[in-house]
Amino acid sequence: MRQALLFFFLALFMLAIAHLSMTKLQAGDTGHPNQVVAETTEENENPFQEKCYTCHGNEVAYKEWTHSGHAHALVNLRHGDHPAWDSCLRCHSSRYDFLVEQSWPEDKPFNVETAVNAVACASCHSHNSDREDYLIKSPRKLCVSCHKMDCGCAGAGIIHQSQSEMFLGREGAGIQRMPSPHVRVMKKRCVHCHMAKKDSPETVARHGGHTFIADFAICADCHDDMTTKLTQYREEIEAKMHAVKAVLDRAVDVDSDAYRDAKLNYDMVKGDSGYGLHNIPYARALLDYSLSLKPQLLGTAVEDATSDDLHERK
Ligand code: HEC
Ligand code: HEC
Ligand code: HEC
Ligand code: HEC
Ligand code: HEC
Ligand code: HEC
Incomplete structure (x- = not known):
């Protein structure tokens, strides 16, 4: 019960923020939704949320990332000029490729409305990778895999x-x-x-x-x-x-x-x-x-x- 209530308030809070941020967010802006996400506790966490912050949240890389354009990728996708489809999440929300394969309860589908991650840690890293810094792709291929004119x-x-x-x-x-x-x-x-x-x-x-x-x-x-x-x-x-x-x-x-x-x-x-x-x-x-x-x-x-x-x- 307590969990459900907390989740409800978190959802309300995020909705309020989404409305406040109808305009495009820029790197350096404060009060963006990812800060809300970083404050998520184990009690009210969303199943789609990547949990890297629980161990890495106090690290320099994490703090720098909160000021990057990547931290706004999901908000800007939703409020951009072009209609947002679920497939856009492939580049705009980490773990989409992985989570979309899983089955979820009907009241909790994984799509552009329910996604919570921006271009976050898991877009580029995975503990399962053998590469240096646990990168999922080599540095030469990583950025260009998303940064392309035609999104496909x-x-x-x-x-x-x-x-x-x-x-x-x-x-x-x-x-x-x-x-x-x-x-x-x-x-x-x-x-x-x-x-x-x-x-x-x-x-x-x-x-x-x-x-x-x-x-x-x-x-x-x-x-x-x-x-x-x-x-x-x-x-x-x-x-x-x-x-x-x-x-x-x-x-x-x-x-x-x-x-x-x-x-x-x-x-x-x-x-x-x-x-x-x-x-x-x-x-x-x-x-x-x-x-x-x-x-x-x-x-x-x-x-x-x-x-x-x-x-x-x-
Ligand atoms: C349970 C705690 C925990 C969680 C959760 C966790 N990590 Fe880690 N991570 C560690 C520890 C401990 C290390 C250092 C030891 C090692 O390299 O395995 C580490 C190392 C790393 C490194 C390498 C750092 C370096 O110096 O090269 C990266 C990158 C990383 N984690 C990314 C992630 C990402 C992305 C996630 C979320 C998908 C994540 N971690 C979730 C504990 C965690
Ligand atoms: C998973 C896909 C993905 C990967 C991988 C990725 N990016 Fe991005 N990047 C994005 C998206 C989406 C945005 C748009 C964020 C926004 O809404 O402003 C973005 C924004 C940026 C911006 C800010 C652009 C602006 O107009 O403000 C820079 C700079 C950038 N990325 C550099 C990089 C670099 C360098 C790498 C490789 C280390 C990289 N990106 C890898 C998806 C990605
Ligand atoms: C857009 C891709 C991208 C994202 C998102 C990203 N990283 Fe990285 N990360 C890299 C790359 C590339 C390197 C290797 C940099 C180099 O070789 O100079 C790296 C290196 C690291 C390292 C090694 C030491 C350092 O700081 O260079 C750590 C630790 C790390 N990342 C943690 C994180 C955490 C935690 C997050 C989430 C907040 C994150 N990364 C998000 C691309 C990314
Ligand atoms: C690691 C070294 C390195 C760095 C850092 C670097 N460059 Fe270069 N740049 C080169 C080399 C090597 C060439 C090719 C030299 C030549 O053909 O004369 C080049 C060529 C260029 C050219 C083409 C010159 C021409 O004659 O038309 C431009 C423009 C340029 N760089 C701009 C920049 C800018 C802007 C930056 C910083 C954002 C930068 N470079 C950073 C090494 C570098
Ligand atoms: C020679 C250095 C250099 C290299 C290599 C480089 N960039 Fe940049 N990039 C810059 C500089 C300098 C800027 C301007 C930064 C600014 O305006 O604050 C920039 C700007 C950007 C922007 C933001 C543009 C905007 O309108 O705000 C993006 C996105 C970007 N680069 C992506 C990439 C990607 C993807 C690659 C690899 C394919 C790449 N860059 C390679 C130096 C570089
Ligand atoms: C192949 C990866 C990829 C896919 C798929 C993708 N995007 Fe993007 N998107 C990016 C990257 C990288 C950026 C960063 C800046 C740029 O290139 O404009 C971005 C930036 C944007 C921005 C601009 C954010 C800002 O700074 O204003 C909007 C809006 C956007 N994308 C909408 C979409 C929509 C809508 C879809 C689905 C139809 C989509 N994207 C699919 C990679 C992708």
């Missing part, structure tokens, strides 16, 4: 950002694969920049570690004055984006292949921090290709061999 959710299409495709230099139209120069030098890929920690391991960091927030300070490990160079790159890319946008806005046929390709490349650059931050050379090439389609887009193409060459994809 039938019908949802591209609703996500493009950092992985940009970093690996693929999926764009009309140009060959062009991985970022960093792929070669960063064995742990995304983890290299996003989890780098300059502070001592005992400090709860504001960047890196389990906040997953990359700090531009890391560029200085290998580059002189990247701040100035990055400003120039950004101006150059933004100018090209402006030019592509102007052509797209005047395109005669938005159902043509040329339009689809030019727009895809534009969206990819835009979907990566707004200017293709994760692979500047690729961003430049994507936009140049889009610009090369200008005659087709504006309907001024001369039907000769040269324009056919432009169509050709490698």
Whole structure:
């Protein structure tokens, strides 16, 4: 009886919070539902809740994670612009893949309404793993397994950002694969920049570690004055984006292949921090290709061999 009451109040509390947080939560916000979850006691726990906090809750990694975007993944899924389906939980809620296989009492189905975990510890770790730090995938594969433009959710299409495709230099139209120069030098890929920690391991960091927030300070490990160079790159890319946008806005046929390709490349650059931050050379090439389609887009193409060459994809 006491358990049922406690569960009822917890559910009410979470509902209230869900209503209060109709707007998107950002890393660093306080009062997000995961803090409620962290305070869950054994008496009122939800069967879908991963229990890592019972042993790891006071550790640095846990505290950093509560300030990460990952801690808000479930709330933002529910309140995003796109309807949330159960299959979205695959990337937005830890242990979905595991729990969905189990049978639950009918009054307690496991779905987008009843899920409680965000992208939490069990999204990346398991005590059953033989890997270092009990990671479920190697660091090179871990982040890109969720961070993809197309979520693979039938019908949802591209609703996500493009950092992985940009970093690996693929999926764009009309140009060959062009991985970022960093792929070669960063064995742990995304983890290299996003989890780098300059502070001592005992400090709860504001960047890196389990906040997953990359700090531009890391560029200085290998580059002189990247701040100035990055400003120039950004101006150059933004100018090209402006030019592509102007052509797209005047395109005669938005159902043509040329339009689809030019727009895809534009969206990819835009979907990566707004200017293709994760692979500047690729961003430049994507936009140049889009610009090369200008005659087709504006309907001024001369039907000769040269324009056919432009169509050709490698
Ligand atoms: C009953 C307590 C307990 C629970 C619950 C628990 N752990 Fe652990 N965990 C430990 C202990 C003790 C260690 C250190 C010894 C070891 O490596 O096994 C550890 C180690 C780890 C490490 C490796 C830390 C390192 O230094 O590399 C990770 C990662 C981890 N746990 C993740 C998890 C995740 C994810 C969950 C929830 C799914 C979880 N743990 C649940 C007790 C627990
Ligand atoms: C289980 C799927 C999953 C994995 C694995 C994963 N992420 Fe995420 N990540 C998400 C989701 C979902 C969000 C969106 C959170 C939100 O609602 O803001 C996110 C958000 C982020 C953000 C914040 C983005 C923003 O717009 O604020 C960063 C940075 C990030 N992830 C980096 C990483 C890195 C680095 C790794 C690898 C160590 C990683 N992620 C692995 C699912 C994942
Ligand atoms: C998005 C993926 C992701 C999530 C979520 C995540 N971790 Fe990790 N964790 C990693 C990666 C990757 C490493 C290895 C970092 C490296 O190699 O530099 C790691 C390393 C660790 C370590 C080893 C020491 C350290 O701090 O680097 C511990 C302990 C740990 N994680 C605990 C946790 C706990 C507890 C949670 C839940 C609050 C959690 N992790 C959530 C990806 C994740
Ligand atoms: C393959 C993994 C994956 C699947 C499946 C997935 N997402 Fe995501 N989602 C992510 C990642 C990673 C992010 C982090 C930022 C980004 O890429 O936009 C994210 C971010 C989001 C955001 C933005 C949160 C914010 O910061 O505003 C929304 C909204 C969202 N997803 C909705 C959905 C919906 C709806 C579905 C199901 C139709 C879905 N996602 C399925 C990985 C996934
Ligand atoms: C060379 C270092 C570096 C590498 C490698 C890297 N990133 Fe980033 N990433 C950054 C920096 C710097 C930012 C901007 C941080 C900020 O704005 O606070 C960023 C931003 C992001 C964001 C947030 C974008 C936003 O709009 O807020 C996401 C998500 C992200 N990266 C994912 C990834 C993924 C996934 C990978 C691996 C495929 C990756 N990053 C590899 C440095 C890197
Ligand atoms: C581990 C070392 C390392 C780190 C850290 C690093 N880079 Fe690099 N970066 C390289 C290497 C190596 C190249 C390829 C060098 C070349 O081709 O001249 C490169 C190339 C680049 C290029 C392409 C240069 C060009 O000529 O177009 C850009 C842009 C860039 N890095 C930006 C950044 C930014 C921004 C950061 C921080 C978020 C960063 N890098 C962090 C090693 C690093």
